[in-house]
Amino acid sequence: MRHTLPIAPQFYVTAPQPCPYLEGRMERKLFTALQGEGAERLNNSLSQQGFRRSQNVLYRPSCAECNACLSARIDVSAFTPSKSQARTARRNGHLVRKATSPWATEDQYALFRRYLDARHADGGMADMDVFEFAAMVEETPIRSRVIEYADPDRDELVGVSLTDVLEDGLSMVYSFYTPDRPKASLGTFMILDHIEIAREAGLPYVYLGYWVPGSQKMGYKAKFSGLEIYVGGEWQKMRDPAAFYPETHPLSTDPIAEQVANISLPDRRPTSK
Known part of the structure; x- marks a missing residue:
């Protein structure tokens, strides 16, 4: 009988770079690889602690002097x-x-390119080519789905969401939609539809990524009732968005070692052969 030894995930920190949400600030991320037979459990556990998935990486903002995200x-x-x-x-x-x-x-x-060119032409994904796009969609070690929205009257693809299925909800990893229908509010509609999908599946939550007080790009998330935000190591009901502000202070973020020490990791179940 042979047992696989449990190995705790290793955490790393990215180099500082300009923040895409708040002008004049620098961002960095705490991240770990998402791989192996424990990927599903790790993704579930860390998603409940404010982490997000990007391909085979889980990350969480860890900015030196800001805790706005x-x-x-x-x-x-x-x-x-x-x-x-x-x-x-x-x-x-x-x-x-x-x-x-x-x-x-x-x-x-093609829809992704139209969306970026119209909405995020100067963003970090603006230069993403078709191969990088395919990697974003297809490189997932967990249970993921691509949810497409089409207009049958025009035979047109109008919206897409890359969505992870977690043990306690749906996580909208990345969504994009046609920029030609601004009055349709397609971004809002896809969130509303994911709420219905989660309700039908008996899943309690829909994860939206990060809300950033003070960022106009992220303001739409605060318009949904039932919103919860992860603050101080726990989920709290959003009551008054105006009560939150992007704090900037050298002591607003715990040292990396303390952050890692406070992360709850899932039980790693050894396998036998």
Whole structure:
């Protein structure tokens, strides 16, 4: 009988670079590799502690003098659509949803390029080519889906979400949509539809990534009822978005060693052969 020895994941920190959300600030990330037979358990555990997935990496902001980025999720049971969100759902009710395995297509990439060129032409993903796009979609060691939204009247792909299926919810890893329909509010619609998918599947949460107070790009997330944010090592209900502000101070972020020490890792179950 041979046992595989449990090996704790190793954590690293990226070099500082300009923050994409708050002008004049620098960002860095704490990250670890997502691989091996324990990838699913590690992703579930760290997602519940504010981490996000990018291909085979899990990361969380760890900026030296700023703690503005707050992981956000929607409590499906506490969500009630606003009048505006209800109108958005009705406006896009004719769209056809299709969930597929994580496989990139030419139509997806064409839509992705149009979205970036219109919305994020100066962002970090602006130069992503078709091979890098395919890697973003397909390099996943866990249970992931590509959820497409098509307009049957025009035979047109209008929205795509790369979505992870967690033990306690759906995580919207990356979403993009046609920039030609600004009044359709397709980004909001895809979140609303993911709430419905989670409700139908009996999953309690929809993970939205990071909400950044003071960032106009991220302001839309605070408009969803039932929102929770990860603060001080625990999830808290969002009550008044105005009560949160992007704190900047040399002591606002714990040292890396303390952060790693406070991360709860899943039980690593040895396998026998």
